[in-house]
Amino acid sequence: MVASLTFISYSMLRKESVNASIASTSNNLLLVGRNLESYLAGIEQLSLPQISYDEITYAIMHESENYASRMYVEDYLRNLYFSRNDDLEAAYLYIIKEHKYYVVTKENYNITVRVVEHPSIEQLSWYQRALQSPFNRSYQSLLGGADELEEGDYTTRTDRSFMGYHRLLRSIVSREPQAVLSLYFNASRADEILKDIPLEAGEHLMVLGADNAPFRVDDEDFYEESRTAGLPEQLTPGKDGRVTWSSREEKYLVSYNIGEKEGWKLVKPIPYKEIYAAATTTRQLSLIIGVLFLIVSVVLVSIISNKITNPLKNLSLQMKRFSTGSFDAETTVEGNDEIAYLSRHFNKMVGRTNELINERYKMKIVEKNAVLKALEAEINPHFLYNALQAISTKALKNKNDDIVEMVDNLALTLRYCISGRDVVQAREELRHIERYLALQKARFGARMQVFTDWDEELLTLKIPKLSLQTLVENCIKHGLEKVSTTVTIRIEAKVSDTHSIIAVHDDGPGITEQRLEEVLDLLEQEWDHPGGLPEDGGNESIGLKNLQMRLKLLYGEEAGLVIGSDDQGTVMEMHLPQGGLGQHGESADY
Numbered sequence: 378m379v380a381s382l383t384f385i386s387y388s389m390l391r392k393e394s395v396n397a398s399i400a401s402t403s404n405n406l407l408l409v410g411r412n413l414e415s416y417l418a419g420i421e422q423l424s425l426p427q428i429s430y431d432e433i434t435y436a437i438m439h440e441s442e443n444y445a446s447r448m449y450v451e452d453y454l455r456n457l458y459f460s461r462n463d464d465l466e467a468a469y470l471y472i473i474k475e476h477k478y479y480v481v482t483k484e485n486y487n488i489t490v491r492v493v494e495h496p497s498i499e500q501l502s503w504y505q506r507a508l509q510s511p512f513n514r515s516y517q518s519l520l521g522g523a524d525e526l527e528e529g530d531y532t533t534r535t536d537r538s539f540m541g542y543h544r545l546l547r548s549i550v551s552r553e554p555q556a557v558l559s560l561y562f563n564a565s566r567a568d569e570i571l572k573d574i575p576l577e578a579g580e581h582l583m584v585l586g587a588d589n590a591p592f593r594v595d596d597e598d599f600y601e602e603s604r605t606a607g608l609p610e611q612l613t614p615g616k617d618g619r620v621t622w623s624s625r626e627e628k629y630l631v632s633y634n635i636g637e638k639e640g641w642k643l644v645k646p647i648p649y650k651e652i653y654a655a656a657t658t659t660r661q662l663s664l665i666i667g668v669l670f671l672i673v674s675v676v677l678v679s680i681i682s683n684k685i686t687n688p689l690k691n692l693s694l695q696m697k698r699f700s701t702g703s704f705d706a707e708t709t710v711e712g713n714d715e716i717a718y719l720s721r722h723f724n725k726m727v728g729r730t731n732e733l734i735n736e737r738y739k740m741k742i743v744e745k746n747a748v749l750k751a752l753e754a755e756i757n758p759h760f761l762y763n764a765l766q767a768i769s770t771k772a773l774k775n776k777n778d779d780i781v782e783m784v785d786n787l788a789l790t791l792r793y794c795i796s797g798r799d800v801v802q803a804r805e806e807l808r809h810i811e812r813y814l815a816l817q818k819a820r821f822g823a824r825m826q827v828f829t830d831w832d833e834e835l836l837t838l839k840i841p842k843l844s845l846q847t848l849v850e851n852c853i854k855h856g857l858e859k860v861s862t863t864v865t866i867r868i869e870a871k872v873s874d875t876h877s878i879i880a881v882h883d884d885g886p887g888i889t890e891q892r893l894e895e896v897l898d899l900l901e902q903e904w905d906h907p908g909g910l911p912e913d914g915g916n917e918s919i920g921l922k923n924l925q926m927r928l929k930l931l932y933g934e935e936a937g938l939v940i941g942s943d944d945q946g947t948v949m950e951m952h953l954p955q956g957g958l959g960q961h962g963e964s965a966d967y
Contacts, residue, residue, distance in 0.1 A: 380671045383663040390656035398652050399632060403618050405574055406634035406643045412570045413584070413643065414636045421514065423460065424544035424558055429453070434548060437556045441475055451490040454479050457560075458488065464566040466538045469531060469559040471498060478531070501527050504557065506588075507545045517541035518590040519561075520597070531559070539564040540592055567593060579627075579648040585609055587640030599624075603646070612642055622646065688716045692723060699727060745930055783819060786812040794843065800931065803838045803870065803879075806845045807831065810868070813846055817853060825857055826865040835870045838877055840953065841927045847920045848881040848949045856885025856947060872955075876935075879951040888942035900925045900938060921949075928953070 426433045433453055436446040450470060458468050458481045467482040477494045498504050506515035519538050538561040546556045567584070571593065574582055583600055584593040589609035594600040602624055603609070611620050612633045620631045629646040636642075691708055698706040706727055710720045793809045807829070814827055849866065857864045867882040888896070899922055921938060928936040928951065935954040941947070 380667065380674070383660065383667055386663060387656055387660040390659055391653055394652045394656050395630065398630065398647060399619055402632040402645055402647065403634070406618075406632060406645060409570060409573050410634040410636055410641070410643050412573075413567075413641060414638055416566060416570060417636075417639050417641065420542050420560065420562070421512075421544075423457065424514070424542060424560060426453075426546075431549070434546060434555060437470075437472060437546065438548075440472065450479055454481050454490055455488060464562050465560060466563050467561040469557075469561075471495065471557040471559065473499075473554055473556060480531075495531070496529055498529060498557065501530055503541065503543050504545075507543050507557070508554065510545075513545040513547065515543045516586050516590070516592075517543065518586065518592050520591050520594065537563045539567065564593065574643070574645065576645075577647075577651060579651050581646045583642075583644040583646075585612075585642040585644060587642075589642070592641075599646075609642075609644075612644060685716075688720070692716065692720055695723065699730075783816055786815050790816075798842055799927075800839045801842045802836070803831070803840055804836045806840060806842070807836075807868075809843075810845050810849060813849070821853075821857055824861075824863045825853070826863060827868070828865065829868045831868070831870045832872065835872065835877060838870070838953070840879065840951070841924065841931060844924055844927070844951060845879065845881070847924045848879075848951070851921065851949060852881055852883040852885065852947065855888065856883040860886055875955055877953045877955065879953070880948055881950075882946060882948045884946040887944055887947050888940075893940065893942050896921065896940060900940075924951075 432449065436443075436449040436453070439446040440450050441447075454468055454470050458465060467480065469478050469480045471478040476497055477492060479490050479492055481488060481490045503515045503517040507513060517540065519540060540562050542560045542562070544558040544560075545554050546558060547553060548555055571582065571584065576582055576595065581599050582593075582595050583591060583603075585591055589604075589612075591600055591604075603622070606622070606624070608620075608622050608631065611622070612631070612635070614635055618633055618635075620633075622629050622631050628649045630649055630652060631644060631646045633642050633644045688709075688711065695706040695708040707724050708720045710717050710724070790809060790812050793805075793812075814825075818825060845868070849868070852864075852866050856866075864883055864885045867880075869880045869882070871878050871880075921940075925938050928938065932953055935952075937952055939950040939952060
């Protein structure tokens with residue numbers, strides 16, 4: 378209890394310290410931020426020609442050819458310069474079409490306006506920002522002095538300036554830029570505004586523009602570290618004016634204020650160790666006073682808690698067994714307290730889980746059988762169509778009794794197809810293939826050559842019904858039907874170290890690389906893949922897709938189809954894992 382109270386009091390003091398620091402700092406930054414916004418608003422007001430906009434734009438357009446216009450420009454720039462007390466260091470008016478500027482600075486004690494030829498400023502970043510700004514203005518940070526200047530920038534700027542303000546003057550008629558008014562300010566007014574923000578040991582203050590450019594920082598090394606770590610990007614309006622940030626040395630509470638109009642940011646990082654100083658001292662005193670009471674409390678609590686927690690440990694052990702798959706876990710129920718209540722309901726949950734597992738297992742078996750039946754049913758219509766076409770072709774060409782043999786083969790084939798078995802012995806599938814090829818022989822004659830090389834030990838191998846027909850049918854459809862030359866089909870079966878391999882080769886035209894990639898991608902997809910079959914030719918591979926799914930369902934993930942093709946023809950293989958369903962001879966009639 379003493380330790381808990383110490384921890385709670387320390388946590389409350391920490392929280393109160395943080396809240397107090399946040400409240401005072403946020404209010405202070407808000408007031409200073411408003412003063413800074415007022416200062417920037419005054420700068421913006423200074424840069425606007427107001428009611429003399431037409432006169433100044435006219436003078437800018439004609440200053441090179443009209444002496445009065447030039448005098449008007451010089452007087453305007455001189456009056457603007459004198460309108461400020463002591464923070465305006467220099468004022469430039471750059472004439473875009475003439476590539477020159479008028480300038481007045483404090484270095485000219487007689488306040489003479491000079492005219493200087495200057496290359497184009499259109500490539501400068503501050504000009505581009507002003508051009509893209511809806512307010513036709515931009516701010517330029519001069520924190521780094523001459524190092525911050527870009528190539529082609531003004532060269533007569535004083536090092537005392539900390540900020541440049543650039544106002545784009547456009548033609549009222551064409552809205553084309555005519556001139557740029559650039560004002561450079563020293564830090565006297567800004568420092569006067571910022572002095573209202575108190576800084577304690579370890580605290581920092583940064584003034585960032587809306588684009589996170591630094592204008593005033595108390596420690597440039599600290600700013601560089603925070604900028605490299607991405608702190609300015611974290612200062613967004615949606616974070617209640619505070620974030621937590623850690624430097625290489627310590628952790629900071631960063632309070633900030635974002636101006637409503639200009640979006641400038643006042644950022645004040647405060648070390649947490651300074652915020653927590655009072656709470657830490659209180660914690661140390663509380664720990665010293667309460668350590669003896671804490672020791673006594675621990676001993677008493679340990680004795681009492683053991684009597685309470687032993688049933689919980691037993692329940693936890695059974696829950697752990699249950700979570701690892703031991704569904705026979707059952708805990709002992711003693712008494713009528715809350716632990717006994719949890720134990721009874723845990724035992725009920727275990728029993729109900731076992732019932733649900735059994736129900737789910739039965740549902741999976743039924744679902745698997747239904748999928749197999751559906752996949753098999755989709756194959757039969759393809760063969761029936763080709764068989765009837767072969768009979769028709771033979772009847773038209775020969776007009777003889779050979780049709781009787783074809784009909785017999787067809788009848789036996791139909792009986793085989795509707796036999797209601799999912800898995801058959803390889804010898805049965807081979808007899809079916811002989812009848813099937815006899816029907817196809819009537820269509821293609823001597824152009825179709827078939828050879829069979831089947832290991833005797835594999836004649837009893839159990840394979841999916843109609844699987845071999847699917848491979849042979851693909852050879853005929855995509856090889857023999859597409860050429861007018863003789864095509865040889867070779868049916869082979871062999872055993873590797875891990876699989877029984879049934880292969881069907883043909884020396885037809887082969888499969889294009891693109892089409893082969895589409896077929897292999899189709900075989901890798903789940904049956905209910907949201908993309909469905911490919912739009913172009915997807916239905917041509919439905920038989921192979923069906924066979925792939927049946928192999929996976931019957932023999933597991935190690936079974937499947939392997940397809941290869943080149944200019945020598947195509948080879949399609951069924952890989953059945955050794956020791957699987959077909960190897961042991963179990964029935965597959967689910």
